[in-house]
Amino acid sequence: MTAIDLPQETARLLAQLGVDKAAFSNGARLVRTPITGQTIGRVADADARQTAAAIDAAHAAYLSWRLVPAPRRGELVRLFGDELRAHKAELGRLVSLEVGKIASEGLGEVQEMIDICDFALGLSRQLYGLTIATERAQHRMMETWHPLGVVGIVSAFNFPVAVWAWNAALALVCGNAIVWKPSEKTPLTALATQALFARALAKFGDAPAGLAAVLLGGRDVGHALVDHAKVALVSATGSTAMGRAVGPRVAQRFGRVLLELGGNNAAIVCPSADLDLAVRGLAFAAMGTAGQRCTTLRRLFVHSSVYDALIGRLKQAYLSVGIGDPLVPGTLVGPLIDKAAFDAMQAALAQAATLGGKATGGARVTDGFAADAFYVRPALVEMPDQTGPVLEETFAPILYAMRYDDLGDAIAKHNAVAQGLSSSIFTNDLREAELFLSARGSDCGIANVNIGPSGAEIGGAFGGEKETGGGRESGSDSWRAYMRRATNTINYGRTLPLAQGVKFDIG
Ligand code: UN1
Numbered sequence: 001m002t003a004i005d006l007p008q009e010t011a012r013l014l015a016q017l018g019v020d021k022a023a024f025s026n027g028a029r030l031v032r033t034p035i036t037g038q039t040i041g042r043v044a045d046a047d048a049r050q051t052a053a054a055i056d057a058a059h060a061a062y063l064s065w066r067l068v069p070a071p072r073r074g075e076l077v078r079l080f081g082d083e084l085r086a087h088k089a090e091l092g093r094l095v096s097l098e099v100g101k102i103a104s105e106g107l108g109e110v111q112e113m114i115d116i117c118d119f120a121l122g123l124s125r126q127l128y129g130l131t132i133a134t135e136r137a138q139h140r141m142m143e144t145w146h147p148l149g150v151v152g153i154v155s156a157f158n159f160p161v162a163v164w165a166w167n168a169a170l171a172l173v174c175g176n177a178i179v180w181k182p183s184e185k186t187p188l189t190a191l192a193t194q195a196l197f198a199r200a201l202a203k204f205g206d207a208p209a210g211l212a213a214v215l216l217g218g219r220d221v222g223h224a225l226v227d228h229a230k231v232a233l234v235s236a237t238g239s240t241a242m243g244r245a246v247g248p249r250v251a252q253r254f255g256r257v258l259l260e261l262g263g264n265n266a267a268i269v270c271p272s273a274d275l276d277l278a279v280r281g282l283a284f285a286a287m288g289t290a291g292q293r294c295t296t297l298r299r300l301f302v303h304s305s306v307y308d309a310l311i312g313r314l315k316q317a318y319l320s321v322g323i324g325d326p327l328v329p330g331t332l333v334g335p336l337i338d339k340a341a342f343d344a345m346q347a348a349l350a351q352a353a354t355l356g357g358k359a360t361g362g363a364r365v366t367d368g369f370a371a372d373a374f375y376v377r378p379a380l381v382e383m384p385d386q387t388g389p390v391l392e393e394t395f396a397p398i399l400y401a402m403r404y405d406d407l408g409d410a411i412a413k414h415n416a417v418a419q420g421l422s423s424s425i426f427t428n429d430l431r432e433a434e435l436f437l438s439a440r441g442s443d444c445g446i447a448n449v450n451i452g453p454s455g456a457e458i459g460g461a462f463g464g465e466k467e468t469g470g471g472r473e474s475g476s477d478s479w480r481a482y483m484r485r486a487t488n489t490i491n492y493g494r495t496l497p498l499a500q501g502v503k504f505d506i507g
Pocket residue numbers: 112158159163237292293294295453454455456457
């Protein structure tokens with residue numbers, strides 16, 4: 001167990017990050033660190049009145065923020081990026097304390113925030129619309145992109161601050177106001193992020209009050225964002241069950257949603273694969289973040305000719321990987337977020353065993369750890385077929401391995417799950433790689449070659465198909481989800497030709 005006093009360390013970090021002690025000392029909601037299960041904070045939920053007031057204030061802020069030139073809006077995001085750079089160590093460590101990520105992954109999460117700030121700053125000068133050829137003389141047709149309004153951001157515990165940053169940085173340069181409901185499990189990193197953002201606002205000088213709010217709480221707060229007519233876009237990350245509830249409710253009032261839901265990501269290892277590279281890539285993708293990324297590798301299809309060699313090496317990695325205190329150098333797998341995650345993992349493993357699964361690892365590691373902390377050895381489960389729990393996302397480090405002989409069959413099985421987030425193929429055969437990336441190949445939003453499915457850069461669009469929800473966040477042209485498009489036709493002539501040759505002569 002860690003020698004550090006975690007509640008004290010949390011208070012120290014929060015103070016350095018500019019969070020008022022009262023904000024995490026007196027509330028009714030207990031915040032626990034998965035490292036030991038100890039309480040590290042007590043926060044207060046926002047009540048219905050505070051929630052409604054924050055949304056109204058955000059809407060009022062949007063009405064003036066939308067008039068600020070986009071490159072100037074980019075300046076606010078640049079200042080926020082500066083704060084993140086200056087406090088990367090503290091915020092990264094707080095992520096480790098609140099979520100249990102190993103130190104480099106906690107820091108990596110903050111780096112992802114910095115990266116999206118840089119991206120959004122550049123974007124603030126590139127919110128381009130098209131000019132379109134018109135069929136009418138002396139006319140011009142073009143597209144203009146305008147801010148949407150208030151963007152509600154619902155984030156999950158596993159990327160408690162980076163996914164908010166993807167949404168926030170883009171939404172702000174696009175001229176929107178933002179209201180954030182972080183996961184109930186990670187209010188402290190949200191408070192710290194908000195405090196850093198407040199410093200950026202102070203340096204910026206004249207941003208409207210209420211531009212960026214954080215509302216701690218549970219379902220009530222989420223429902224308020226989902227149902228409020230002034231929340232133009234609800235961007236929600238979490239389970240498919242959550243998305244199924246949110247999507248229709250927002251659609252009911254013709255609001256917009258951007259959903260980033262569950263994944264059941266797979267990799268295919270072909271006969272020509274570089275096995276050294278594959279073992280490293282698969283190990284990180286399956287065991288990294290203790291299997292708690294939405295991009296975590298959960299299914300593996302290995303060609304029979306390399307199955308024994310690859311699985312033998314993977315088993316070694318599973319049996320030797322360093323599990324423990326995420327703050328200790330050398331640890332690669334930290335704790336699960338809580339007991340519910342552990343129970344779900346054990347239930348999936350038990351079900352897999354009844355279907356003929358043979359597991360390496362998977363048991364709880366208790367030696368030297370607190371009773372309320374849930375450390376596990378990641379599980380590699382050899383399955384005879386893709387059935388039962390293999391078809392579901394269990395948010396824990398379980399990798400189901402299966403053999404294949406024909407790539408067409410492997411791709412069919414790869415796509416035969418409800419989710420469609422991320423995917424990869426390990427091969428040195430150009431035909432196999434291109435087939436996997438083609439229309440007949442992976443049906444996911446992300447498809448990689450010789451890289452695992454997790455750990456995407458911010459520059460690409462992030463999200464997936466089917467039950468993953470269809471949304472795209474972060475890079476490429478994802479910004480368009482945060483704006484509304486107007487098509488403008490301008491007649492600079494003295495006649496009025498109608499489109500499609502329609503005649504309407506009033507004489
Ligand atoms: C998530 O788990 O919700 O691609 C986001 C990745 C990270 C983001 C994951 N950059 O694994």
